[in-house]
Amino acid sequence: MQVETARPVGRHLLEVRDLFVEFHTRDGEAKVINGVSYHLDPGETLAVLGESGSGKSVTAQAIMGILDMPPARIPSGQILYNGEDLLAMPEEKRRAIRGSEISMIFQDALSALNPVFSVGWQISETLRVRTGMSKADALKRAAELMDLVKIPAAKARIKDYPHQFSGGMRQRVMIAMALAMDPKVLIADEPTTALDVTVQAQIMDLLADLRRDLNMGMILITHDLGVVADVADRIAVMYAGRIIEHADVHAIYKQPAHPYTEGLISSIPRLNSKGQELATIKGLPPNLMRLPSGCKYHPRCPYMQQPICTDVVPPALDLGGGRTSACHFAKEMLDGQLHR
């Protein structure tokens, strides 16, 4: 990892502090994010792992400032970029950061791209609007960016439309768009979920190369434990709008410190699980309108103990080495002393 010299001690490139997000619906308040904190430094990859509805994408949208408000509401929390709170700054200043300092790529490239403009036009639009570049210069730069993301014959394809590209190539176009302004933070929201494995491998390689070459911080949002193990430096596991475990990637796969992480990891089919039943997590993710009391995972947890788990919300326990776990029995879990 490269060393950023001018960075004051303890200040991160991006830091989310105790963020809360609610959605107002006809049936009541849905508490989607309930106190999320994480940070990101230049040149590293933070994986945010979670199942659908865990709030991983909503956190990213809050960072980008693309949440629809209303129905969403941010009652409290801070999002610090280079020490400045994005949530407190005027919209104009925030606009300058969005897309140029922090940018985002989405899961489905076909619906994220505009079908009636050529890809060259779409990539160069940011440059024209943001930097006032001339049309010709911006197109030239767009071709360079397409080259950077390894689209073959970039110059010739600049006038092509999104439907003329394959799924993997479309994803590359979107990455080129996100890189147009040399962002410091790249948020990738399930960037390969819609792609085939061989193409997924190509795109993940590309993202890893770009992150290293451009020294970007990358937030990788995914539900795929395989992809995470491949590229991430650190992992934040989310459940019901909270980060329940946060650790170095090697540590977490070796010995999870939260029952949910353990459940997730053991439910992947493996070589030695052949012919046996897969381990499952019983029950369903909670309804965000009616979150359980105490630990949000307690109704599904095999280690649940009354009354502490049902009554007390577990704090994020510091386990040393930057590792935290929001489980009352995290230390016992790490020591292998917890039994069903």
Added chain:
Amino acid sequence: MANSTGEVILSVDNLVKHFPITQGILFKKKIGAVQAVDGVSFELHRGETLGIVGESGCGKSTLAKLLMRLEHPTAGRAVLNGRDIFKLSGGELRRLRRNVQMVMQDPYTSLNPRKTVGDIIGEPFEIHTEVAPRGDRQRRVQELLELVGLNPEHINRYPHQFSGGQRQRIGIARALALKPEIIVCDEPVSALDVSIQAQVVNLLEKLQDELKLSYIFIAHDLSVVRHISDRVGVMYLGKIVEIGTEEEIYERPTHPYTQALLSAVPVPDPDARAHRDVIRLEGDVPSPANPPSGCRFRTRCWKAQEKCALEEPLLIRRAVEPHPSACHFAELKHVVA
């Protein structure tokens, strides 16, 4: 699982499906064909699971539709219990439909939102009245709900009141309603979260053991396919390029495409990062409307030679390994970490 009795229940022989590409409005002229499935042969044994893997566009879903007789093939046969399914009509066709059922990928769009669960699962009985007499239907539906692990009292609920995994269970119950022998599962777990996916895979395995079902399990997730399948066929551009037992395909693959596919699967072990040998395929799958000559994989293959462009490799046993592989230069390579 490995409890197949060996008896062949379905035998597919050189199945071909080409979709015509036409030009002109009034006088349609055929100018080409998308060769979605192009000469697929395999056998399915009673009680076994045959996994079909491949990337999007390789024809695996068209194959499923053909076996369901939702599409008519351009050529080829599929013999089920001694009869070619593409020659059946009337009452015989209805009996076939009872025997071969399907579980779809997306549990959100494959269930009618305006019908109750009881109506959805009970609908097959409207057509196949002989399976459950009218008065008996509600009881049958409740039995099915219980069989797939849902609460029988929820018979009057609507699909939106269930979660994704529960909806997939409803889809499975519907497929089981007519007591089929074969279930074609087209990506049955790919729309589900990891923790729910394991529950549905376990359910499918339990049902297979209890009801002696045969599955054709189509998926792109190679680790799930490995877990559930007895035998696996790998498809590329409308053809099966390698077929064998789960162990043969995953431990001793000989076709370069199988090797590339297996090596590209991310392994959930960060310590494997350093010593993983990922084969990087260049480019994308070519268009099935205009597939490469000879071997269809040669445009992305690192071993391709002149012979590959001239001569189509057949799916036959190669010297290196006893299971069939469609590569002129088949060789063993261990790729799974």
